[in-house]
Amino acid sequence: MSDATETVVEAELQPHEPSPGEIEARDRVRAEAEGMTHHQAVSALARVLDSVGDAADAGAPARAALAEWHRITDLLAGHGGPYTTEADPYAQGQLTARDR
DSSP, rough: OOOHHHHHHHHSSSSSOOOOOHHHHHHHHHHHHHTTTOOOOOOOOHHHHHHHGGGGGOOOHHHHHHHHHHHHHHHHHHHHHHOOOGGGGHHHHHHHHHHH
């Protein structure tokens, strides 16, 4: 990942009020990632990187999806098992915040 893309991903992961499109993009990524191993998530991240092109020029939903894949691959690198939203503290925190 280029430094410019890394900067976009880091900015996207900062706390902010997400748009409906960003929420939908993250939810789609999490649903697709269910049961994936780290290697599978890395492959999915690579596909998204290829499809997004220049992340700085991408729309908010595309940046959110890219950032979510990046976050999930990082989580799985230290987790060792398949991805589940139930075992993802970040996703659980967001879901709890939405229910308030």
